[in-house]
Amino acid sequence: MKETVAIIGAGMGGLSAAITLAAAGFGVTVIEAAQEPGGKLRQVSSGGRLLDAGPTVLTMKWVFDDLLSRCGTSLADEIGLDKCDVIGRHYWQGGQQLDLFADVAESRRAVADFAGAREAAGFQRFAEDSARVYQLLERSFIDASRPNPISLSARIGLHRPNALLALKPFSALWPTLESYFSDRRLIQLFGRYATYCGSSPYLAPATLMLVAHVEQAGVWTVKGGMHALARRMADIARDFGVEFHFDEKVASIDKDGSGKAVRGVTTDRERHIPAQNVIYNGDVAALSHLLGDAPSPRGGQQRSLSALVACGVASPTGVPLSHHTVFFSENYGEEFDAVFGRSLPPDDPTVYVCAQDRPAQRDGSSAVGSGAAERIYCLMNMPANGDSHGYSKSEVDRCLSSMERRLRRNGLRLDLDRQTTAITTPDRFAKLYPGTGGALYGMASHGWMASFSRPAARGPLGGLYLAGGSVHPGPGVPMAALSGKIAAERLMADMALHGRSRRGAITGGMRMRSATADVSPSR
Structure with missing residues (x-):
């Protein structure tokens, strides 16, 4: 037995x-x-079609290959995967665009075209340092039983003080990024990595810069x-x-x-x-x-971010979407002050859009054809107050309007049918995941x-x-x-x-x- x-x-x-x-x-x-x-x-259903309504990014493929090797198989043997060429497309006010690529050299050229040679040199240093942070932490922290500061130092090597200092252990992400970039748009872009763990870039540790290397090592979309x-x-x-x-x-x-x-x-x-x-x-x-x-x-620990997620079918016009596209707000600090400081939805949110029928390649054309209705996932950051606040229809409508307004200012016209769009708010997340208040x-x-x-x-x-x-x-x-x-x-x-x-x-x-x-x- x-x-x-x-x-x-x-x-x-x-x-x-x-x-x-x-x-x-x-x-x-x-x-x-x-x-x-x-x-x-x-998954959720909208307009008779199924959409992913949770995480949309697959990275660190080695984790799944290591896991499945115990079963005599690998991730690619079990499910269809496409490696992303464009790991992220980013827009600011007026349609200013920057794509980041899986190839670091290509991303550096894109940064140079976008913000100049000095910022491109800063990006190169940032990419190298993020790789160093990741390599130091991959086996000593990420894939290990939870260490404390002393045991982590021992695993990395107390005789390697420069390696320990490379982790920037006492620095916050945002001011650390200011040592690499002077262009506020680039600080905003790479500061967004803090939201990958539901945090503010102004308060999260600089070690989260390792996310840049994680993405450069490979982002995949999953067939189905x-x-x-x-x-x-x-x-x-x-x-x-x-x-x-x-x-x-x-x-x-x-x-x-x-x-x-x-x-x-x-x-x-x-x-x-x-x-x-x-x-x-x-x-x-x-x-x-x-x-x-x-x-x-x-x-005294603070809950992480919640979100408003809207999944529906639409025919976007204006600036071209990639599979993963981010539309940045004008005042990033105000956005996080609203969410974490005042527990309110931001008036001007950054909006993440996942165009689920588009490959993450250069042309970004929809798999369902130009101008056709396609599956669209939109997300804005929200406070994790779903166990103490129920979101009314009027509040949800205001959030959707603020998302649409930001998208238009950055060049995208997206008219989701609010009657058929599947919408998840912090109070709904709180019911799906008990004890969280909607924190994701x-x-x-x-x-x-x-x-x-x-x-x-x-x-x-x-x-x-x-x-x-x-x-x-x-x-x-x-x-x-x-x-x-x-x-x-x-x-x-x-x-x-x-x-x-x-x-x-x-x-x-x-x-x-x-x-x-x-x-x-x-x-």
Whole structure:
């Protein structure tokens, strides 16, 4: 009989943990409140068409290749991928445009044409330093059990002070960018990387400049959309015997007689699933409720960004879109002061547009044909106040109007039908992801200690482990996948340490997939 692990949540962290454990011979049961896998990798319908309504960017492909190598496969063998040539198109007032490319030299030429040779030289230094920061942190922090400042220093090497200083540990992102660029548009562009973890560029640490290297190392689009990635990973997990229960919510994590260890979970169908180990793949803000404990204080940490996401079908005109396009506001500081300082929607938001029918290549033409209606995803930053504020129709209309106004000022005409557009506001996100208030990235990464403040893989009870974007190593699709792998590896290491055998585990930690498994990339 196999050792059984219960996993709460079929988001990316839960799927990664399930694959890691099942490939090592464990029995795994995943309980998911939604009707399908993916968590934040969700889909909505508008105008009779399906659109991704969550993360739209796939980076750090090595994370998934490493995970799937345990199953004798790779990401490209399982799903169709297209590498982006244009990793991002950016517009400012009046249609000023700058594209960034996967090739650093080409991006430098584009920056030179846009802002001059001095700014291009600053970009080259920035690209080199962001690569250095990433290389220092990839194995010492990102793909490791959560370190503290001392252990991180030891991993990098206390005898390498210059390497430690290269991380700019005590600097905020925005002023650090001012040492590379004098053009405020470029500072605004690269400062936007703070929003990738739901934070303000004025308060987030300079280490987030590593995002530039992550993108330059490769951005991919997934055939069938990002939700297809979650479905495929769930299929792989099933091939290894993982059992899924969808449309069923975990009501409690059950404790043993001592109150110090888990003994399984109970669902809203009053079904008890016994397990000596549980992995919780949800926001840690909701964990105390499942444990029957009083909510724990956040220690002054601020919630990360929420969003208003509008997904619909439209025929955009004006400046050409790429797959990923950003339309910057005129006053970036005011935007973040509104969201984080006053907990209000910004009057002049920066708007991210994902044209889901367009390839991320140079021409950017729509796959459905010029002038035809295409699937459009629009996002503006919002405060994570969804558990204390319900957004009325008039408030939503004002937000949509402010988005449309910014798009027009930057050269794009986009008329989404408000009757058919699928709109998600912070209060809706709060219901989708309990305990968050609509925050999409856990706690904000503000201050130099923020990265060390996220919970580690071990939970507060024996046999309880944590995964997802609110724990180490942080938010984002590849990071959540890493968190699931780290949680599963921590679980297995703890079992080995305590001498508990995995009854039924497969020798060597590798199982053969079912002979009837369909591994077609088109699936």
